[in-house]
Amino acid sequence: MNTARSIALFTAVSAALAVGIGATALSAIGTGEETLRLHLGSDSSEFVYSNAGDPITQPIGPPKNCLITEEGPLASLDGSDRGPGLKDGSLGIKTGGSTGVPCARVDSTEFLEVGLEGVPNAVRASLDLELKGAVRADIVVSLGGATVDTFQVRAGSGIVPGEGVDGTSTVPYTATATAAQPVVNCRNASDSGPDSGPNDNCYVTIDPGAEFDAVTLRPLSGEVSLEGSWDFGNDPAFDTIFVLTGYSGELGCTPENGTATIEEGNVYGTFTRLENPSGSECVLKPYTLSVDVEAETLSFVPVDVDPPQLAAYKGTVGFAPRLSSNPVTNQLEYDQDDDGPLGFEFMPWCEGDPFATPDSPGSIDTGVIPAGDTWCIVSETTKVYSATQVRTLWDVVGIGDPKMQ
Incomplete structure (x- = not known):
């Protein structure tokens, strides 16, 4: 028929909200904006869900030879090669040995994905990105595995004059990409080497105008790290933040x-x-x-x-x-x-x-x-x-x- x-x-x-969450139930709904934060600071590494009530935390455990595994209950991390790596507040892909920058960067042969698990879908996100070299990186947002929209952030000699929307010209560098203007130019027109504090970071807000439950970083050139306020002195205002539907x-x-x-x-x-x-x-x-x-x-x-x-x-x-x-x-x-x-x-x-x-x-x-x-x-x-x-x-x-x- x-x-x-x-x-x-x-x-x-559904998976139980158990390890690291404590006694607070996710049902303690507040009246403010619901968010999921990724904080990667020298003080802690964690996802934090908040709805103006008591926050719920998913700690990110210490990496083993820089490799980490996160599979909920609030969020998950996935990636190519050997999977996500973490070093000094930077998320990347583990491709090399036990230490060093390969763990903390995503290059043009790799991808890194953050997925939302036990929380509502997101409507926009602000990403603390560290950009290295002549960067052109796609930021793909998806829902249920289907692409919702694709944005692109450019930096250094990856910027093409006359293309894209320019972000701010001084530290902290910020930029906003929308469905109508999906390409943004970040930082300035010079390539940046690694480990320059906030000077090589860009706080990129993406607003597709539709719901999504995953964000994937796919560099086309240069290298990208996903961070959460480490280079900003652990200031939570520069956490990677997902604003949720509620x-x-x-x-x-x-x-x-x-x-x-x-x-x-x-x-x-x-x-x-x-x-x-x-x-x-x-x-x-x-x-x-x-x-x-x-x-x-x-x-x-x-x-x-x-x-x-x-x-x-x-x-x-x-x-x-x-x-x-x-x-x-x-x-x-x-x-x-x-x-x-x-x-x-x-x-x-x-x-x-x-x-x-x-x-x-x-x-x-x-x-x-x-x-x-x-x-x-x-x-x-x-x-x-x-x-x-x-x-x-x-x-x-x-x-x-x-x-x-």
């Missing part, structure tokens, strides 16, 4: 605080968090709920907290009305392994009533979900909009922290 509209549910359980709210386990609903264009969805299947005490979960009207897709992303909890949900989703004469039967698809479009499969029907004998009071019977799946369809309803249009609504239940699109 053909699929008229689909909803992909990525239902792998969460839609928090979900508890009561009717008063446990429901999220959205309807935009022809897309509708409502989700209610139920009591935990284990019967454990409910901890609030931040979530984002959004719709891509043009693509007619829905995104519902609860975020795990500390301590982590396997949650249960019920929901109803629906898409654009169809011609009543159309013989195509709508199907609901999801991708529980986060494999992307090639991993889509039909969501199965529940093997019984999920509310008849719940695992714990106020939750669901997880045994009705077919083996190998984490969500299932409870019922399907056809709603008549007019003499020629109908809409299919699905009632669903599931466990874990789903990602839907």
Whole structure:
């Protein structure tokens, strides 16, 4: 059977916010601008999430022969060759021996990527970049692996007169790239050698006008290091900073605080968090709920907290009305392994009533979900909009922290 509209549910359980995060839950939402900072100073090396409440920290452990590994829960680092390296407050790629500048630079054969993990998507970022030589470096922003936009920073003899937008002419050097003006000229027209303090740095702000969840540095010439205020005396104003979209709210386990609903264009969805299947005490979960009207897709992303909890949900989703004469039967698809479009499969029907004998009071019977799946369809309803249009609504239940699109 053909699929008229689909909803992909990525239902792998989120990683717990454990090591280095302490007792503060990510659900302590404040009212200010949400940010994720990368601080690489002589005082500490860490990612810090803040929403005007208590900050949450992901320490970056000491490098081993200059090689580092960061895989969340707030952010991850990736790169070519042997992977990311760290030396004296500079992130680069490990290509050589145990010490020295190869760990702290990215050259024209390499790339370095920062990915956002347990935080909302970013809307802009300010990057503390150290630039060496005749630099031309692409800054690629992406969402879910798909490129959103590409910017380019130039310095020294990499600058072409008459091309790009000039940044400031004195220290601290800054520049801003936008979707309309993606090329920026940083610092000045002379090539710079390494280790010149703030004189060879440029604080580059990128603003694509769209959400993204990863930034990749790809030099075309010269060398680049990603830093976070080391050359500015650990001043947090020069940390590498991601400004985030912010969460839609928090979900508890009561009717008063446990429901999220959205309807935009022809897309509708409502989700209610139920009591935990284990019967454990409910901890609030931040979530984002959004719709891509043009693509007619829905995104519902609860975020795990500390301590982590396997949650249960019920929901109803629906898409654009169809011609009543159309013989195509709508199907609901999801991708529980986060494999992307090639991993889509039909969501199965529940093997019984999920509310008849719940695992714990106020939750669901997880045994009705077919083996190998984490969500299932409870019922399907056809709603008549007019003499020629109908809409299919699905009632669903599931466990874990789903990602839907």
